[in-house]
Amino acid sequence: MAGSNYSGSSSDEHVKVTSQRKQGFLERLGETTGGMLVGLMAFLLSFYLLFTNEGRCVTTQNTLDEGLSLVTSLNDVFTPLPQNDGKLVHLSGSLMTLQPLFDPNYGISLHVVKLQRRVEMYQWVEYDDSRDYEENGEKKTETRYSYNTEWKPEVVKSKSFDREIGHKNPSSMAVESFISVAADVNVGNFHLSKGLIDKINTFKKIRLAKFESPHADIVIQDDYFYHSVNHRNPEVGDLRVSFHFAGLSGEWSFLGRPDVVTIVARQKENQLIPYQTQSGNILQLLYEESLSAVEVFEKEHAANSMLTWALRFAGWLLMFVSIKLMTKIFHTLVDWIPGIRDLVSLGLTVFGLCVATSLTLLTVAMGWIFYRPLVALLLGILAAVPILIARSRHRPKML
Incomplete structure (x- = not known):
């Protein structure tokens, strides 16, 4: 240079x-x-x-065509029938979890399949815009750097900034994000495999109107827990925490009705597990809506x-x-x-x-x-x- x-x-x-x-x-x-x-x-x-x-x-x-030709639709999700053991079955029903998921630090406890805590920190963010040109036989690059403060879900390393002075961020967050997953998830009397549970990923934000602040220094505003002296005028290093859920289960609650899912998988007694096809692939499908067997395989063909x-x-x-x-x-x-x-x-x-x-x-x-x-x-x-x-x-x- x-x-x-x-x-x-x-x-x-x-x-x-x-x-x-x-x-x-x-x-x-x-x-x-x-x-x-x-x-x-x-x-x-x-x-x-x-x-x-x-x-x-x-x-x-070939796998999908084979699955559609073999699948058996179940009308009763509460009575696993022995004659269906080993078969590829299709069923729809509401989700149920045996134990609630909770975050004791914020007083959150819900019957859901997944509970997610999302933490954001108010930080400096660097932007750059470059252009190349030639002058006096030299190749030059002009880069314009600008800085702005924003809420970001990950730590922005200010040490990599072109100019860190005046734009320094904390090196870590005092509160970490996490996702908690229910160990036992049912549809009727059928237990879902881990692979099926992993497919439940439609997260919705939890309204915090019915919750109280866990600490005097934490303010609830716009469905966020603010760790800030003044959440309307935050400072670099302040935190805000929101909660999200996927797979609402159990009884009717302030969050609404339990979510309905449609599953195509192998029945093994009262468990739903992957089905190995002769075509070589496995079938273990879940959609977070009520669908017929034909509709499930049509969606898979489209995907x-x-x-x-x-x-x-x-x-x-x-x-x-x-x-x-x-x-x-x-x-x-x-x-x-x-x-x-x-x-x-x-x-x-x-x-x-x-x-x-x-x-x-x-x-x-x-x-x-x-x-x-x-x-x-x-x-x-x-x-x-x-x-x-x-x-x-x-x-x-x-x-």
Whole structure:
């Protein structure tokens, strides 16, 4: 780093300019070579991601189709029948917990599946905005730093600030966040496995109007416990605590009716556990609403389709970026010629888009070839379209 200087109009904002010698051609070429190696690794990874994603998609589809063909819907959740032992069952009912979850420090005690304490601390937060430019043959970076005080759920390390003086945060919180989970959760007389309990994650904020402050120095306002001398004008280091719950259970309470869930799992006596399918995957499904068996599997198919397309796009994007890295050397060779470097950059981008699209479709086709031969053939034809278009544009015209 050749040098830096500071300026600022206020104590909460300043500008820092750093400069460094402009890299020579050989240095830029060396960096490009390293990028090519990274690009090659990413290129190979994209093939693996795309191919295995298709196998995962088909396996999941087969698992869901198998599950729907085998599932037995239970009309009575209070009488586990022996003839259903080992079977894949579907049921809906209200949640029940045997013991309440509580936080004695704040006087919170509720019959819920999960109780969460969320702690936030009032702290300094640093923001930066940078721009690069060249001046007198040097590459310079101008960074504008600004500081603001906000409620944050994690400790913001002020030691990493560009200017810590006047913006120092405490190194820890006096009160920690936590989530408490009920050990025994039932639907009727069925006990839920840990895997099913883990799926209950729709948290709602607890209204604190019916609770009292546990200490004279703690104020309840806007459904927060404030550890502050003046919660309307907090100081750095002040805390505020809120409580949230997931899976309301038991009887009717001021929080409302018990939550209803729909479960698809294996019945083992009076327990609901994972079901191993012949397709290779396990089925252990829970939705926090009342659904029929058909609706549950429709939602799972939709989620599988969404994940498949998301991973396809991720694989394509990874392949495009890797091709850009591997071909960047051509741009480096001409980056000292203003007009040519722009044309080369555009050409490499178009080349990367065409090749990444074609190879992605071909890889997807290869992944499906053993499962959906007709779809694989169609994808193979589509993969050739960008290449044929590119070749047709460069074909010499006949006079």
